[in-house]
Amino acid sequence: MSWNLFIWFALGAVLCWAVGAFFAWKGRSALVYSFTLAGLGIFFAFIVGMWISLERPPLRTMGETRLWYSLFLPLAGLIVYSRWRYKWILSFSVVLSAVFICVNLFKPGIHSKALMPALQSPWFAPHVIVYMFSYAILGAATLMAIYMLFFKRMAGDVEMNITDNLAYVGLAFLTIGMLFGALWAKEAWGHYWAWDPKETWAAVTWLCYLAYIHFRKAKPAEWRTACWMLLFAFACLQLCWWGINYLPSAQGRSVHTYNMK
């Protein structure tokens, strides 16, 4: 599989997702599932193709992690749709996914076969894939918060119920991704936690989502503050994911820099 083919797979997938999202508004759930799953299949086929041709999991560069994020967003949208029949979430997640696909089209990473020895571990794929899935679920929670704060300007029980569920599941995957990272770090670097800038920001992100779920228990009626907490937490998440590459305090100090090459 060559990167040059990405645009065709991406177009096919986004088209399927868009049609699926359209049928969500029309209440045709069988078509929603068929088209969204078809899109997921097309996109995933590209990732598998890259995996085979690169002879390593495509998870090393920033562009490669964005690939997984673009895949998991519509999946998160579909999960929310299947549980709550919430019709607009698919449209939102498809648009966000398309944004990340465009970033990859306009700013493609360099996809060499090289995988440095530190990354050659059975922990590599689960650590990053679990994190990307959690980022996508928490992205969906952020979309919910934006919708309530700026579009609907109110929060119903169902909206907060969806948001809380996304936050719980996202936080669970965030925790698993972080702890897999700790177990891997012990095997690769000799210690499970070293306060590397990436780890520091992972801790910040984790604490912010913990604060959110505790706040929801403390003050269930204050949805506005809760939504702002989600936006803040997601900003920290972005800093952790790619923002630290631009953060002066983290320059040249992180061992999590494989994606820069």
Next chain:
Amino acid sequence: MWSKPWKMTEGFLVGGGLLFVGLMLQLTIGPIDWSLFAAPVNYAVLALLLMLIIAMFLLRRKIYAFEWMMHYSAAVPCLCYAAGLTILMGVTVQTPHGGIPWLSQMLQFWPFVLIWTWMVLISGLATINHLLRWQWKEIPFIANHLGLFLAITCATLGNADLQKLQMTVFKESPEWRALDEDGGIHELDLAIELHRFSMDLYEDGTPKRFASDVSLYTQDGKHVSGTVEVNKPLKINGWKIYQYGYDVQLGPESKYSVFLLVRDPWLPAVYAGIFLMLAGALCLMLFMAPKTKKT
């Protein structure tokens, strides 16, 4: 304010008080010297901490602050302060010496440590509270809070007992001396003999794999042969031996191999915490998330 029940406002004031006390401590006795916690001090501190938490729990009806610490209105401000100080750590360069006064050595900064200690106390109290009203459905809560308590407490207290040494071994010349981070030489009860250093390269010349065939000898008479490779350390007598480096000038022809030797006696306790948290994370998703409400 300060009338029962305390709300989050009181929580933010308590956190502010901790920051103030922390700053005072930082000004008077200076940064925390974690090496003072080497065994047996850390075991004593852990025992004291556990007794303190039990005492706080027993006194919860007499002293309202202890009861309040088990409420969400204490947890939220505590988490906010912890996130805030950790953000401060994330935006300042962390270095062992120099940098921005106080902030560049955040792990020795009293306010940071006090806030995290507050979090440890809260998770400890919450654990006891839920253990004592035992029901099967309390397991997710207990796994998450006990896991966090164990992982943070034991990682922090155990750090002073952590030994991290670097050993350079030349071919066919067994080595038992290693250097610590300050360049001090340590004679170990363990010797490493390097038989072969091997390295594969990618087409562009970057290393694909490097490994050392070694024999390990311990003072108590053990003899183990094996291969040390990145991501595949060897284990013997509590030591983990990592492939760390080689002669970068010679690359595949390197005459020596550099190993990192790590001994961390508190690791099992930290891992117990990590595995509890992993179980807790699964529970968070499966049992703790609110029940689905339909439109």
